[in-house]
Amino acid sequence: MIILFTLISAIFLTAAYAQSFVTVSTTSGRLQGVEQDGVMSFKGVRFGQPPTGLLRWEPPLPFVSAATQNATVLSPSCVQQFAFATASFIESLFNNPPVPEDEDCLFLNVWAPSTSGSSQAALKPVVFWIYGGSLAFGTGSLLQYDGTSITSNQGIVVVTFNYRTNIFGFPGTPDLPIQANNLGFLDQELALKWVQLNIRQFGGDPEKITIMGQSAGAVSVSGLVVRHPVDPPFRAAILFSGATPDSAPSLTEFDSFNAFSTAVGCTQAPGLARLACLKAISTATIRAYTNGPLSGAFGAVIDNVTTFGDNLERIRAGNAARVPVLAGNMQNDGTLFTVGETNLTAFLDASGLGSFVSADLVRTLYPGQNDTDVIADADRDLVFLCPASLWTEAFVQSGISSVYRYEYGAVFPDLQVFPNAGAWHSTELPELFGTFNASTATPNEVTLSQTFQTAIANFVKNPNQSPAPNWPEYIPGNNTQTLARLAYNGNVDTGNFVQAVTSDSEDAPCAVWNAFLDF
Structure with missing residues (x-):
């Protein structure tokens, strides 16, 4: 038998x-x-x-x-x-x-x-x-x-x-x-x-x-x-x-x-x-x-x-x-591109911005942070966050409905492969494609992969409806909470994956950086 x-x-x-x-x-x-x-x-x-x-x-x-x-x-x-x-x-x-x-x-x-x-x-x-x-x-x-x-x-x-x-x-x-x-x-x-x-x-x-x-x-x-x-x-x-x-x-x-x-x-x-x-x-x-x-x-x-x-x-x-458009950035998009950088003035000069903004002015945009973190966040904002803000706002202004904006904040131990990495540039992709390292992934990472993949697939299937619970259509400004913070603070389940905040809470430094982005 x-x-x-x-x-x-x-x-x-x-x-x-x-x-x-x-x-x-x-x-x-x-x-x-x-x-x-x-x-x-x-x-x-x-x-x-x-x-x-x-x-x-x-x-x-x-x-x-x-x-x-x-x-x-x-x-x-x-x-x-x-x-x-x-x-x-x-x-x-x-x-x-x-x-x-x-x-x-x-x-x-x-x-x-x-x-x-x-x-x-x-x-x-x-x-x-x-x-x-x-x-x-x-x-x-x-x-x-x-x-x-x-x-x-x-x-x-x-x-x-x-x-x-x-x-x-x-x-x-x-x-x-x-x-x-x-x-x-x-x-x-x-x-x-x-x-x-x-x-x-x-x-x-x-x-x-x-x-x-x-x-x-x-x-x-x-x-x-x-x-x-x-x-x-x-x-x-x-x-x-x-x-x-x-x-x-x-x-x-x-x-x-x-x-x-x-x-x-x-x-x-x-x-x-x-x-x-x-x-x-x-x-x-x-x-x-x-x-x-x-x-x-x-x-x-x-x-x-x-x-x-x-x-x-x-x-x-x-x-x-x-x-319909879904657009956003990683909480720490800048860390990958600024590894080892500690001199804010040198960073601004190398970016071609040193003649226009001072290091002291930039520090006021990121209060309470050391220069290493200021450099990483400034890079994020210049290259990723502020462009996403400008694009989604432009689509809303043009009368397009079904605009969704996000910032992704998941941090997992097996993805911290360089100092100060955080939720760094591209680390959402193994979760999206379900190709994360199963031998090192935590249970939360496995759950987030399912949650995130489903949310994106929901948009693909029907881009005219919310891709996840509590994820509203995007409205720029400080009056409505419509920017979706994804997977912050270990929230990886479908029910708590999205925490909606006002866009101004994330976009304040763009008041300076947009002068170099929006002609």
């Missing part, structure tokens, strides 16, 4: 964890993915032609095929840049273990509820995830962004993808028309178009796409919102710790790209001849330079096509996608 019971148990467990293959037809071919425990996954799906050789630094071209494609393995990332004094520290946090890299990198991944027995009436909402990484690194192939948990627990479709970063995606070069410099944003647009064309085949609803990103990914989401004022290819937007105010510089000098060109031996005058020379340089040579001590930074430029210098005015005037 014991033998029989053991045999039956073994058969049951094998069935429960068995994988089967599933095929879906798309514009990229017949994709052979995997189905397991109610979730279909399709990995390494090519959506763009290889941006290599003559197609390096060119707008992405769609990949179209009728052939059968293996879609069971995550693709390499695009070529990464980890440079400057903090390179080793940042790579240890965001690329550990390292993901294989390749210039041929325009691939995406889809996780969807199994469609067996479903009908077209049961099409699911879709999350289109854009990763962060300062537009210098990052990939949709990180295990942290695995969509299995969200899909399984929440019954929605999750799409992650790669876009070109650093010099490959945002070269800042006079060799190209200004409108062709933000190639990474064009990659994002192409991936979103692929989702629009194909997601129904996975049981997803192309009319219910939410674009969602964190850090540079949230900046990317903000760009999509502003450049799609009419018939946006999404119905809602989520911005975790990132929005573009009106302070992005226009491109005038091209210093980083010109120095790179000279360093790799392409010394022609800027133009087609130099570009041809640079397209013949090996990927490895370029990566060695951009990850070396002489590299400059590469990022988005205002081209008035993908990126604008008057975002807030566009939103206020209704000249942006009029969709």
Whole structure:
């Protein structure tokens, strides 16, 4: 009898964890993915032609095929840049273990509820995830962004993808028309178009796409919102710790790209001849330079096509996608970027603000704090909190309903990986994706993952209603308590997860910082 019971148990467990293959037809071919425990996954799906050789630094071209494609393995990332004094520290946090890299990198991944027995009436909402990484690194192939948990627990479709970063995606070069410099944003647009064309085949609803990103990914989401004022290819937007105010510089000098060109031996005058020379340089040579001590930074430029210098005015005037928005920041977004900094005057000078505000004035914005904490909070406010305040206020002013603003304050012992970390930049993501370290997570962390994931999924499913109990629509100012403080003081259950406060209680320093953010 014991033998029989053991045999039956073994058969049951094998069935429960068995994988089967599933095929879906798309514009990229017949994709052979995997189905397991109610979730279909399709990995390494090519959506763009290889941006290599003559197609390096060119707008992405769609990949179209009728052939059968293996879609069971995550693709390499695009070529990464980890440079400057903090390179080793940042790579240890965001690329550990390292993901294989390749210039041929325009691939995406889809996780969807199994469609067996479903009908077209049961099409699911879709999350289109854009990763962060300062537009210098990052990939949709990180295990942290695995969509299995969200899909399984929440019954929605999750799409992650790669876009070109650093010099490959945002070269800042006079060799190209200004409108062709933000190639990474064009990659994002192409991936979103692929989702629009194909997601129904996975049981997803192309009319219910939410674009969602964190850090540079949230900046990317903000760009999509502003450049799609009419018939946006999404119905809602989520911005975790990132929005573009009106302070992005226009491109005038091209210093980083010109120095790179000279360093790799392409010394022609800027133009087609130099570009041809640079397209013949090996990927490895370029990566060695951009990850070396002489590299400059590469990022988005205002081209008035993908990126604008008057975002807030566009939103206020209704000249942006009029969709529900959920946006906010971490309580300690600044600690990651100010590790080891103790000199407030030096921090302000390095930020380009020393000529405009004094250290003594800044200290008055954060009373009772030492300079280390003032630096971290000032960085948070300048880069994350005040932009979130400006964006959500602009949407409210434009007449958009269903605006939700938050600040996330969960602190867990296993995430305190550097001094003064707190609820630091990006630590909400393993909780959102359910990819936290189960061997080190506390019970509260496990509970918060379920609570937070459900709240975000609620917004994805219906962005016109409150995503969690006690989370009201956002109204700026000091008269109503509508800014949701999430998971403060160990409150991780659905019933106490949200503590609503007035926005002015968090935004007071923005009275100074907004002068540099809202032109």
